[in-house]
Amino acid sequence: GAVVSQHPSRVICKSGTSVKIECRSLDFQATTMFWYRQFPKQSLMLMATSNEGSKATYEQGVEKDKFLINHASLTLSTLTVTSAHPEDSSFYICSARGDRGGNQPQHFGDGTRLSIL
Amino acid sequence: KNEVEQSPQNLTAQEGEFITINCSYSVGISALHWLQQHPGGGIVSLFMLSSGKKKHGRLIATINIQEKHSSLHITASHPRDSAVYICAVGAHKIIFGKGTRLHILP
Numbered sequence: 001g002a003v004v005s006q007h008p009s010r011v012i013c014k015s016g017t018s019v020k021i022e023c024r025s026l027d028f029q030a031t032t033m034f035w036y037r038q039f040p041k042q043s044l045m046l047m048a049t050s051n052e053g054s055k056a057t058y059e060q061g062v063e064k065d066k067f068l069i070n071h072a073s074l075t076l077s078t079l080t081v082t083s084a085h086p087e088d089s090s091f092y093i094c095s096a097r098g099d100r101g102g103n104q105p106q107h108f109g110d111g112t113r114l115s116i117l
Numbered sequence: 118k119n120e121v122e123q124s125p126q127n128l129t130a131q132e133g134e135f136i137t138i139n140c141s142y143s144v145g146i147s148a149l150h151w152l153q154q155h156p157g158g159g160i161v162s163l164f165m166l167s168s169g170k171k172k173h174g175r176l177i178a179t180i181n182i183q184e185k186h187s188s189l190h191i192t193a194s195h196p197r198d199s200a201v202y203i204c205a206v207g208a209h210k211i212i213f214g215k216g217t218r219l220h221i222l223p
Contacts, residue, residue, distance in 0.1 A: 042215070043203075043213040043214060044160075044203070044205075046210060105150065105162050105165040106162065106211065108159070110157070110158065111159055113158065
């Protein structure tokens with residue numbers, strides 16, 4: 001089946017650091033990629049949707065200047081948490097889909113657990 | 118009221134038992150997903166369905182569009198089935214339920 005690789009799986013860093021998370025589709029071209037955040041015992045919440053070659057669409061309440069998303073190729077999207085603070089500590093997970101229309105399922109990465117000290 | 122409601126929130130059962138997890142939603146949808154999240158956090162997509170019933174191994178998913186309800190069944194449950202099972206609705210933008218934490222005892 002389709003595989004999405006997310007890296008790193010865990011990050012621990014000091015407050016003020018910027019952290020980059022990569023999401024790669026390994027065996028299909030990901031036209032659309034999604035970034036989610038999950039706080040403990042909460043649902044996954046969509047942060048932003050990115051289509052290859054265009055700017056990401058951010059959900060309400062998500063700061064685009066803080067969470068920079070780049071989807072420069074059909075196999076790679078990155079999320080950069082800029083100047084991270086303890087409240088940004090969370091589980092971040094990406095998903096990828098091979099079409100824009102929504103007829104194909106999303107394939108999820110294994111997630112990145114971010115801990116800001 | 119959440120747009121996607123799952124029940125039960127937690128379920129503990131003995132190995133071999135037949136498991137049912139329910140999902141009700143209040144929005145119009147084009148697709149419903151069942152996902153499995155392992156303790157480490159990784160998510161596996163189990164089913165994407167828009168009508169009827171799908172089966173994969175010991176897993177069965179059904180959906181009733183008129184009643185806005187879906188069920189996930191696990192037959193002959195095994196400890197390795199222990200995970201959080203998440204119902205999600207939507208095609209392009211997905212709305213997730215809070216999940217059902219399943220623990221199968223050996």
